[in-house]
Structure formats: C-alpha cells, structure tokens
Amino acid sequence: MSKESRYIYNSETSSYDLYVPSKLARWTRFGIVVAVGLAFFFLYFWIWNGVLGKSTPKTAILEKKNAAMLASIADINERMDAQNAALGKLQERDNVVYRSVFGMDEVPQSVRNAGFGGVDRYADLKIYMDADYLISSRNRLDILTKKAYVQSLSFDDIQALSARAGDMANCVPSIYPVVPTKAMQQTSPFGYRSDPINGVAKFHSGIDIGGPKGTDIYATGDGVVVRVDYNFYGYGVVVDIDHGFGYTTRYGHLLGASVIEGQRVSRGDKIGELGSSGRATGPHLHYEVLYKGNAVNPWNFFSNDITPEEYQDMIAKSRSRG
Amino acid sequence: MKKYRFNNESKSFDEESLTAGRIILTILKYCLYGIAAAAVMYLLFALIFSTEREKSLSLENEYLEQERDKMSDQVDLLDDVIKNLELRDKTIYNDIFGMDPPSTETFIEADTIASDSFLASMTDEQLAAYTNEEVDRAEERISNVNRQIRAIFQTLGDEEFKPTSLPSILPVENFKLAQTGASVGMKINPFYKTLRRHGGFDIIAAVGTQVLSTADGVVAKIDKASKGMGNSVTIDHRNGIRTIYGHLSEIYVHEGQNLKQGDVIARVGMSGTTFSGGLHYEVVRQGRSVEPVNYFFADLSPAVYRDMVVISSYTGQSID
Numbered sequence: 001m002s003k004e005s006r007y008i009y010n011s012e013t014s015s016y017d018l019y020v021p022s023k024l025a026r027w028t029r030f031g032i033v034v035a036v037g038l039a040f041f042f043l044y045f046w047i048w049n050g051v052l053g054k055s056t057p058k059t060a061i062l063e064k065k066n067a068a069m070l071a072s073i074a075d076i077n078e079r080m081d082a083q084n085a086a087l088g089k090l091q092e093r094d095n096v097v098y099r100s101v102f103g104m105d106e107v108p109q110s111v112r113n114a115g116f117g118g119v120d121r122y123a124d125l126k127i128y129m130d131a132d133y134l135i136s137s138r139n140r141l142d143i144l145t146k147k148a149y150v151q152s153l154s155f156d157d158i159q160a161l162s163a164r165a166g167d168m169a170n171c172v173p174s175i176y177p178v179v180p181t182k183a184m185q186q187t188s189p190f191g192y193r194s195d196p197i198n199g200v201a202k203f204h205s206g207i208d209i210g211g212p213k214g215t216d217i218y219a220t221g222d223g224v225v226v227r228v229d230y231n232f233y234g235y236g237v238v239v240d241i242d243h244g245f246g247y248t249t250r251y252g253h254l255l256g257a258s259v260i261e262g263q264r265v266s267r268g269d270k271i272g273e274l275g276s277s278g279r280a281t282g283p284h285l286h287y288e289v290l291y292k293g294n295a296v297n298p299w300n301f302f303s304n305d306i307t308p309e310e311y312q313d314m315i316a317k318s319r320s321r322g
Numbered sequence: 323m324k325k326y327r328f329n330n331e332s333k334s335f336d337e338e339s340l341t342a343g344r345i346i347l348t349i350l351k352y353c354l355y356g357i358a359a360a361a362v363m364y365l366l367f368a369l370i371f372s373t374e375r376e377k378s379l380s381l382e383n384e385y386l387e388q389e390r391d392k393m394s395d396q397v398d399l400l401d402d403v404i405k406n407l408e409l410r411d412k413t414i415y416n417d418i419f420g421m422d423p424p425s426t427e428t429f430i431e432a433d434t435i436a437s438d439s440f441l442a443s444m445t446d447e448q449l450a451a452y453t454n455e456e457v458d459r460a461e462e463r464i465s466n467v468n469r470q471i472r473a474i475f476q477t478l479g480d481e482e483f484k485p486t487s488l489p490s491i492l493p494v495e496n497f498k499l500a501q502t503g504a505s506v507g508m509k510i511n512p513f514y515k516t517l518r519r520h521g522g523f524d525i526i527a528a529v530g531t532q533v534l535s536t537a538d539g540v541v542a543k544i545d546k547a548s549k550g551m552g553n554s555v556t557i558d559h560r561n562g563i564r565t566i567y568g569h570l571s572e573i574y575v576h577e578g579q580n581l582k583q584g585d586v587i588a589r590v591g592m593s594g595t596t597f598s599g600g601l602h603y604e605v606v607r608q609g610r611s612v613e614p615v616n617y618f619f620a621d622l623s624p625a626v627y628r629d630m631v632v633i634s635s636y637t638g639q640s641i642d
Contacts, residue, residue: 005327005328006325006326006327006338007325007326007327007328007335008324008325008326009324009326009335016326016328016335019325032352033352033355033356033359034359036352036353036355036356036359037355037356037357037358037359037360037362037363038359038360038363039356040353040356040357040359040360041359041360041363041364041367044360044364045364056364056368056373057368058368058372058376059373059375059376059379062376062379062380062383063379065383066379066382066383066386069383069386069387069390070386072390072394073386073389073390073393076390076393076394076397079397079401080397083397083400083401083404086404086408087404087407090404090407090408090411092632092633092636093411093415093423093636094411096633096636096637096638097415097418097636097637097638097639098414098418098638100637100638100639101418101510101515101638101639125389130382130386134386134389137393138389138393141393141396141397141400144400145396145400148400148403148404148407151407152403152406152407152410155407155410155411155414158414159410159413159414162413162414162417162418163417165417165418166417168515169514169515169516171515172513172514172515174513174514174515245515296597299548300513300595300596300597301513301514
C-alpha cells in the first residue's frame with residue numbers, strides 16, 4: 001500500500017481527514033493477496049509440472065539423490081565385472097590346468113554357474129521403480145558369491161593334491177612292470193585283436209608280456225593296493241593299484257600276489273609273480289593302465305631310456321627301503 | 323467514497339483519479355504480493371505434505387541406500403575372498419610348476435576405461451590434465467600403429483611376397499575356442515607328469531577330422547612311427563618356415579607334392595605317444611619352433627585370438 005497518505009473530505013466539518021482503512025477493508029485486502037497467492041501457486045505448479053513437465057524442487061532433490069544411489073549401485077556393478085573377470089581367470093586355470101594335470105574331472109559349468117531357482121528370492125524388490133536393475137544386480141552378486149564359494153571348494157580339493165605335486169611324477173605308472181630284458185617282451189598289444197582262445201575280434205584293454213612263470217612283477221608307480229582278487233574266468237589272480245591323479249594299474253594272470261588290499265606300495269616294489277591263472281593260454285602278465293576309469297595304451301607310458309641295469313638298481317633301492 | 327491526495331506543490335487536495343497506469347500498477351503490486359505468497363505457500367506445503375511421487379521416491383531412496391550398503395559390504399567381502407583365492411591359486415601353481423602363474427594383465431588393461439565416478443571426482447584442472455595425458459597416449463599409439471601399417475604395406479608391395487605362403491590359417495576347419503590345447507613352452511607331460519618343453523600347439527580334435535595345409539608349400543617329409551609324434555607330415559613353405567603335423571591317422575600326400583593353402587593333407591589320429599586324440603601342430607622358423615598361435619591372424623577375430631592366446635598359454639599339460 002502506498003506510502004502516500006490519502007484523505008477523505010468530511011462534509012460536516014468541511015475538512016480533509018486522514019483516511020484510515022477499516023479492519024474489514026484490511027482483511028479483505030489480505031484475503032485478496034492470499035487468494036491471488038493461491039491462484040499463482042496453482043498456476044505455477046500447473047505450468048511447471050503439467051505444461052513444462054518439470055519436477056518441483058523437493059522432487060528434484062529426491063530424484064537427484066535417487067540417481068546418485070543408482071550410480072553408486074552401477075559402480076558396484078562395475079566392481080562385480082572386475083571380480084567376475086578375476087574369478088573367470090581362476091576358473092579357467094582350475095579347469096584347464098590343475099584338473100587336467102591332476103586327472104580330476106572338471107567342475108561342470110552347470111554347477112559353477114548355478115542360479116537360484118524355486119522361490120522368488122527378490123519379491124521384496126518388485127515394488128520399486130528400478131526393480132529390474134536392482135534384481136539383476138543382486139542376482140549377479142548372489143551368483144558371484146556362489147561362484148567364489150564353488151571355486152574355494154574346488155581349490156580345497158586341488159590343494160590337497162598340489163601339496164604333494166612333487167610325488168605326482170612318482171605316482172604315475174611310467175615303468176615296465178617287469179625287468180625289461182630281451183626275454184620279457186610284449187606278446188600282445190593294446191587295441192583290437194582276435195581273442196587268443198575263441199578267435200573273436202575283441203578290444204584288448206591292456207598289453208600282454210610273456211615270460212617264464214615266477215618272474216617278479218613290480219608296481220609301476222607309487223600307490224595303494226585297492227584290489228587283490230581271484231577270477232577263474234577272467235584275469236585269474238589280479239591286483240589293482242590306485243596311484244591317485246586319475247591313474248589305476250591292473251596286473252592279471254598272476255601266480256600269486258605278495259601284497260594285500262590297502263597296502264601302500266612304491267614304484268619298484270614287488271607285488272606278485274608272473275603266472276597263467278584265469279583265462280590264459282600260457283604264462284604271461286596282463287598289464288592295464290586306466291585313466292579316469294578308461295583303459296589307455298600302457299606302451300605310451302614306458303620311458304624308453306631305462307636299461308635293465310637301471311631297472312635292477314631301482315628294485316634294489318626299493319628293497320632296501322623295505 | 324472519494325479519496326483525495328494532498329498536492330504538495332499547489333498546497334491543495336486533489337481528487338484521486340483512476341488512471342490506467344495506476345490500475346496496472348495496482349494489479350502488478352497485487353501480483354507481486356501473490357507471487358511472494360505463492361513461494362511461501364509452496365515452502366509450507368513442501369514442509370508438511372509430499373506428493374505421491376515424492377512419497378514413493380523418498381521410500382525408494384531409503385531402500386536404495388540400504389540395498390547399496392548391503393551390496394557394497396558383500397562386494398567388499400567378495401574382494402577379500404577373491405584375493406584369497408588368487409593367493410591360493412598362486413600357491414597351487416607354484417606347487418606344480420615351481421613358478422608364478424603367467425600374467426594376462428596386459429590384455430585386460432587395454433580394455434579399461436576410466437569410470438564415470440572417477441572422472442566425476444576430479445576438478446576441472448585435473449580433468450583437463452588427465453584428458454591431455456590420455457590424448458598424448460592415444461597419439462603415441464596411433465603413430466605406432468601407423469608405422470606398423472606402413473611396414474605391412476611395404477612387405478605387401480614386395481613382388482615375391484604371397485600372403486598364402488605364411489601359415490596364417492588354422493590346420494582344422496570349424497575350429498572352436500574349446501579345442502585350444504597347450505602352446506609352446508614348459509608343459510606337464512601327461513605320461514611322466516614332469517615338466518618338459520612342448521614345441522608345438524595342441525588342437526583337441528576328434529579322430530578323423532581333416533587336417534589342412536596352413537600355407538602353400540611342398541611336402542618335405544612323411545614319418546610313420548608308433549612313438550613320439552607318430553605319423554607326421556612336414557611341409558616346407560620355402561621362406562624359412564616349415565610346419566609339422568603330428569599324431570595323424572591317414573595321410574593323403576606324398577613327399578615332394580606341391581600344396582596350396584587349405585589343401586587337405588591328412589586326418590587327425592592318435593598315433594605316437596599321445597594322451598588323447600588331437601593334432602600336434604608346429605611352426606618351425608629358421609630351425610626354431612615358434613608360437614603357432616601368433617600366425618593364426620587370418621582365421622580369427624581379435625577377440626577370439628586374444629582368448630586363444632590366454633587359454634593356450636594357461637594350459638599346463640600337453641597331449642604328448
């Protein structure tokens with residue numbers, strides 16, 4: 001209201017009196033200001049929100065905070081990318097290097113990347129606007145955690161073996177099971193051949209070494225005797241040695257076994273004598289190498305460079321060990 | 323009721339007239355008050371009430387904050403776990419090979435781009451300096467690539483040079499990354515489980531798969547053996563490079579035969595001392611066996627090539 005005073009002509013006193021607005025007039029004026037204010041408030045609100053589609057300051061502040069939260073969750077996702085890459089490298093080495101070296105089965109991808117089925121684990125997140133993003137982030141994190149857990153279990157297994165990795169070369173069956181003299185030669189190779197008894201073509205899962213009855217047979221690698229058995233129609237007196245790292249060797253048609261089940265043997269330890277027990281046409285040793293349960297060609301394992309003298313030396317050492 | 327104003331100059335009372343200017347001024351005045359009132363009202367309104375959207379936003383904010391804290395705690399924990407796993411990995415690798423695992427960091431580093439939050443954390447000056455640095459680095463890289471491309475063009479311009487005389491393709495068709503075996507280096511021999519130098523690149527392939535000549539050349543030697551490389555073919559490419567293909571079954575070529583890149587020469591087998599069906603492939607340059615993977619550029623996309631290098635150097639055990 002104007003600072004300039006206003007006057008009213010008083011006809012009774014014929015003078016100009018100072019104009020003082022009545023209470024009602026003041027309130028009316030105030031009411032007008034409030035009403036106009038309200039109108040403006042709604043008008044602005046409508047223009048800002050409805051026409052321009054902008055957020056009010058409070059909403060904007062909240063939205064900004066919201067975006068910041070989502071950004072920091074995106075940062076977490078980036079960290080998860082790095083972790084996933086690191087875990088991937090470890091998994092790769094686990095499967096490609098360690099498990100192949102130690103003759104272990106690979107951990108199946110379905111186990112490694114197993115998700116979480118059944119109950120909806122993220123139902124509580126569904127009500128939010130960015131539910132998909134949150135759910136996918138948390139799901140990733142859960143899978144990553146599980147991957148790390150599976151990896152750690154896998155390393156438990158591997159470390160049990162890697163701690164004795166130095167023994168591995170001693171465990172693998174890599175020598176001839178008898179003293180490699182001229183008299184002890186392979187008489188029947190690995191692979192398909194006609195059966196010596198009925199002539200039918202059959203897979204021969206090992207090699208046969210012919211020789212005089214009673215010749216000493218030696219363990220071809222360190223291991224544990226897992227089976228000493230007699231089978232009249234099969235391998236006769238048979239000894240199985242588990243060498244670990246995926247390898248088992250089998251010695252058949254023995255005259256007799258000089259080891260018992262559960263006994264630890266070292267490479268070069270005597271395990272029995274050559275004979276012709278079971279389904280055999282003459283005295284010979286049937287020698288098999290099994291890798292992860294499958295017969296492989298034992299011939300590939302024999303190192304060529306070992307002479308009969310060196311072999312005798314090795315046996316002598318094994319004897320002196322007791 | 324008429325109102326009068328006192329005119330100071332004429333010392334008289336003038337009747338207040340309702341001129342247009344005065345009316346507009348009054349309206350403007352009221353508008354101004356109205357705007358001020360609107361601002362005050364909004365403040366009061368915002369303090370006391372929230373719109374539906376604001377309600378859900380602030381609820382979501384609270385939730386997001388909780389969720390973020392939970393997730394960042396779990397990620398921190400995972401970081402620790404992975405560090406521990408990496409340490410264990412190193413221990414295991416050392417147990418087996420007696421050395422630290424090969425690093426592939428160089429491959430990963432090339433891909434890293436500064437994160438948005440990292441850039442946002444810098445002041446304008448820092449950002450400018452950082453950008454300058456990055457530009458310098460990029461320029462250096464560009465000039466390196468430029469030099470290499472120029473060298474390539476020079477070689478290509480050479481009349482005698484034929485691209486097909488380099489063993490630049492894979493010796494098997496339809497190669498999949500999973501078929502990658504051990505490459506050149508100290509690898510565990512699968513029969514004796516001891517570290518031995520492996521001179522070639524193993525390709526795990528089914529017995530009977532066709533083997534291709536990787537470059538133009540002439541068959542220099544055919545070997546048939548039950549030990550070592552088994553049945554093998556050696557091809558001379560006449561530029562100091564020879565390729566050797568081992569553990570074959572059937573061989574379709576004879577010594578002295580001329581070959582073009584991609585000709586079928588044999589089939590994959592299990593002959594010789596080999597642990598599983600597969601092809602042992604060697605590239606011999608000036609009498610020394612080199613990394614064959616480095617020659618496969620013509621057959622592979624950069625991403626597959628990169629993965630192949632990583633896998634073949636990681637693979638610790640050869641097939642022969």
